[in-house]
Amino acid sequence: MENIELLIKALEYIENNLTEPIKTESIAEHLYCSKSTIEKLFRYINNISIRDYIIRRRMSKASVEMVRNPEKSLLDIGIEYGYGSNEAFTRAFFSVWQVSPSEFRKNPSAFELFPGYRLDRELMEEKDMTDRKKVDISELYDCIKERTGCFLILGDIKRLIPINEISHKAGDLAIITSMKRMEQAAGAEDIVFRIGGDEFVILTNSSDEDYAKKVCKEILSHNDECINWEGREIPLSLYVKAVRYEGGTTLRYSDFFSMLHHELSEESKMQYQPEKS
Secondary structure, three states, rough: HHHHHHHHHHHHHHHHOOOOOOOHHHHHHHOOHHHHHHHHHHHHHOOOOOOHHHHHHHHHHHHHHHHHHOOOOOOHHHOOOOOHHHHHHHHHHHHHHHHOOHHHHOOHOOOOOOOOOOHHHHHHHHHHHHHOOOHHHHHHHHHHHHHHOOOOEEEEOOOOHHHHHHOOOHHHHHHHHHHHHHHHOHHHHHHHHEOOOOOOEEEEEOOOOHHHHHHHHHOOOOOEEEEHHHHHHHHEEEEEEEEEEOOOOOOOOHHHHHHHHHOOOHHHHHHHHOOOO
């Protein structure tokens, strides 16, 4: 939990300073930790470097600025997010969106940011993950704010420690398989993300309780199914819970993630567990 809280504070620091120069050293100093600690933690959870996350987050915000303020010049937008020339801003924008800022502004609806946030796909079949809309980790903050009143589906692997004791690779496979189960149960507009080593969340785009129950039931239907590690069949089950999210536009990362971890605490699990069937 301590590491996750550290990550949350890092995300919040970045969010509050997107238009200012941000160095990893500054983040580490703000969090009273070493540079290597926050870099390793950030990459482990988000599967992206701090530098790349900051670029993606800035370009995500810049793209919104282009659409909402068409009278604002691209150079002014670039300068706002720390780029001193059109060339530098264009390079950063292209690295994220694969188009120039001017091309994007002409037809923003034609482009969709594909995720930089992924688990290890070498153990997954990519074709199984392409039917649903994907959202980059750098867009997550905005999506959370927009979906007030929608349901969150929380998932936590049961008994991961014994699986890790068999092999850490077996544990990795359990994490990947769990994420896959969450993604396959999610709807086309739902977003799946990881909040810890063995904890996941589906941010749905629905306020319908029956829909949330349906998603939970689909995930739970796979409980006790086995993963195969080097010929050994290992049962894998998830704890699953649906929670209505009542946040708002004043959202703070720390409040949101603290709520998620509270709902996934051992105390909360004892109070609530939907039936498998």
